Amino acid sequence: MLRVGLPRALLYHKYHVLWTTFLHECGFGTVVSPPTNRRILERGVALAVDESCLSMKVFLGHADALTGRCDVLFVPRHESYERGEQLCVKFMATYDIVRNTLPDLSLITYNVDVHRGVDERRSMIAMARSLGVRAGVARRAHAHAVTAHHAHEVELARLQQSVAEAPRQGELRVLVVGHSYNLSDRLIGEPILAYLRALDVEVFTSDEVDKAAARRTASAISPTMKWRYNKELLGAVDLYRGLVDGIVFVVTFPCGPDSLMSEFCSRRVTGIPMTTLVLDELFGEAGVRTRLESFVDVVRERRRREQLKDVNP
Ligand code: SF4
DSSP: OOEEEEOSSTTHHHHHHHHHHHHHHTTOEEEEOOSOOHHHHHHHHHHSOTTSOHHHHHHHHHHHHTTTTOSEEEOOEEEESSTTOBOOHHHHHHHHHHHHHSTTSOEEOOEEEGGGTBOHHHHHHHHHHHTTOOHHHHHHHHHHHHHHHHHHHHHHHHHHHHHHHSOOSSSEEEEEEOOHHHHTOTTTTHHHHHHHHHTTEEEEEGGGSOHHHHHHHGGGTOTTOOBHHHHHHHHHHHHHTTTOSEEEEEEETTOHHHHHHHHHHHHHOOSSOEEEEEEOTTOOHHHHHHHHHHHHHHHHHHHHHHHHHHHOO
């Protein structure tokens, strides 16, 4: 059985259900790299050019960690899902970056670029066919994978929404806004979410918001934003700003789309405290904790004053 390696980074965190369901139903085995650790990060930093964002460095570390553990490495190339939208240039380049950085690895890929008439379904089926999978099997695998992926996304959004509409569990509520590959990363996002919870904060994330609704509502903040995944983050801010007491942006250095997005929000979303954590490979946990503690103090004080105003208007 062909063993397909999946780096646990970048779009794996968004599409793991789609990809693993599809690959398994096509008859392949999958090997996923371990959660990010310091060794993986250091290896990624050593392999990447300095200008890469931290998230891409992490991806290269994961690709390298799969060397010798799989027969082929799965590295899709994503450009656009809908007309008028674009993905960050890194997703267009990931395949070529890995091919040039780790030339000894065998890669498989599929493209998504609706502007050139290449959609996800056709492209994934073509990839499977090139590996010897029968057309009917590949078509069925794709249909099942899409169903499983949507069910997973809908369930995540439903669960978070039901908590948001229920009475508060913690003293404060904070929305953490960042790409799934940053928020779900063991070294980057997970410690931030865990520390906020340790400060008695009820945490919501942009990753568990209805993505289609978020993309539609993003134009309320920026009608011209083109990057699909940043539209989802902007939309999450719009959908949740009335339900939380503060917003934390998690950005990896030097990410252009995210810097622009957090700047947009700081200018156009008013009446709610916001802070931005920009992380690079040198970030220290103590510094991040101090920033979060200060932010939570500000949010808590603001909420206390609002509650006093409600009692003594
Ligand atoms: S959106 Fe930002 S963090 Fe994500 S891949 Fe592009 S540059 Fe990196």
